[in-house]
Amino acid sequence: MSDDLGCERFFAAGDPSNKDVGATIASGSFLHDGMVVLPCSSTSLGAIATGSGSNLLTRAAMVTLKERRPLIVCHRETPLSLIDIENMRTLTLAGAIICPTNPGFYLNPRASRRSWTSWWARYWTC
Numbered sequence: 001m002s003d004d005l006g007c008e009r010f011f012a013a014g015d016p017s018n019k020d021v022g023a024t025i026a027s028g029s030f031l032h033d034g035m036v037v038l039p040c041s042s043t044s045l046g047a048i049a050t051g052s053g054s055n056l057l058t059r060a061a062m063v064t065l066k067e068r069r070p071l072i073v074c075h076r077e078t079p080l081s082l083i084d085i086e087n088m089r090t091l092t093l094a095g096a097i098i099c100p101t102n103p104g105f106y107l108n109p110r111a112s113r114r115s116w117t118s119w120w121a122r123y124w125t126c
Contacts, residue, residue, distance in 0.1 A: 018056045026059040034070030035061060039101060042077050042084050048096075049087035071096040078102065 017023075024030050037044060037057065044057060053059035064071045073096050075088065088098045 020056055021053055021059040023056055023060075026053075026056055026063055028063050028067050030063075032064075032069065034072065035064040036072045036074065037061060038072075038074040039076035040073045042075070042081070042087075045073065045075055045084060045087045045091070048073065049090040049094075065091075065094050065096065068095065072099050073097070074099050074101050076101050 020026075025032075037048070040048075046052075047054065047058040048061045051062055053062050061071055061073075071091075073088075073091060075084065075098065077084070080088075092098055
């Protein structure tokens with residue numbers, strides 16, 4: 001892992017508690033290429049969309065958006081409520097990429113492994 005991505009500094013800091021909103025990874029001075037929230041619950045989706053920095057995950061996501069770095073949010077729950085849809089809209093307008101965790105079946109895959117391979121390919125190109 002390259003230090004210019006901040007990975008070595010992150011792992012050297014140990015495993016920060018989710019309550020530690022002052023952890024290195026929640027600072028704008030922590031250099032990285034972007035953040036992926038995978039999986040993202042509706043609770044976390046709403047907290048990120050409303051700017052609630054009440055835990056390390058939501059604070060780091062907020063800072064990622066503030067610093068104009070890529071934020072990919074992989075929402076895990078279905079069916080979607082109107083609240084989920086509005087939170088996704090809010091995050092999209094703020095610059096996040098919404099990448100649901102459901103596989104695509106439009107290619108008519110013959111095996112579930114193929115559909116998940118397709119999803120991973122789409123996820124990595126976000």
